[in-house]
Amino acid sequence: MMKYLKSFNKFEALTISLTDDPEDKVAKEEINKTEKYLKDYSVVRAEIDNAFLSIKDNENLNAKISEISKKNAGNPLIDEYVKVSALQRRVKDAQEELSSYSDEIFRAKEEAKELARSKSDAATIQAKTKMVTDIEKKQAEKKTDIDILKKEVLDAEKKMKDQMEKMKKDSADNMANL
DSSP states (O other): OHHHHHTSOOOOOOOOOTTSOHHHHHHHHHHHHHHHHHHHHHHHHHHHHHHHHHOOSHHHHHHHHHHHHHHTTTOHHHHHHHHHHHHHHHHHHHHHHHHHHHHHHHHHHHHHHHHHHTTOOHHHHHHHHHHHHHHHHHHHHHHHHHHHHHHHHHHHHHHHHHHHHHHHHHHHHHHHTO
16 A cells, blocks of 8 residues: 555645635645645554554454544544454454364364274264364365455455545645645
């Protein structure tokens, strides 16, 4: 997302005077607000990334994100970035869970082979085989969930990029109308 922010032509904060026409006043306010949103976003983004990377407990994470959001209330870029980060975290958690399924499958298959070698009763071997099948089913479902989450991440990132581009265009239009 930063590459889109870097391509934004920075405007100096425009001074709003009492003699400005109402349209000019609104245009300057919008330009200044957009500039503030972009500056705040570039600073707060690192804080959001740090929170999502370092805080493992969801309750503490939600409290930290809530604190960040309150400090930057109304900034749509920060709100969208929080959504993107939350989706990315869900993907990461799902991938870790998927990895644990692979480990479980490997162990269960090894146990089933050992049971077969030791000529254990058929019910025990069948139960272990069913366990492998059940884990493989969960694994397939988790892969589908991950694919859906990844699509949601891409959609959210696109929405954020489009929002930044719209803000850039609107500011340029407002500047041109001054």
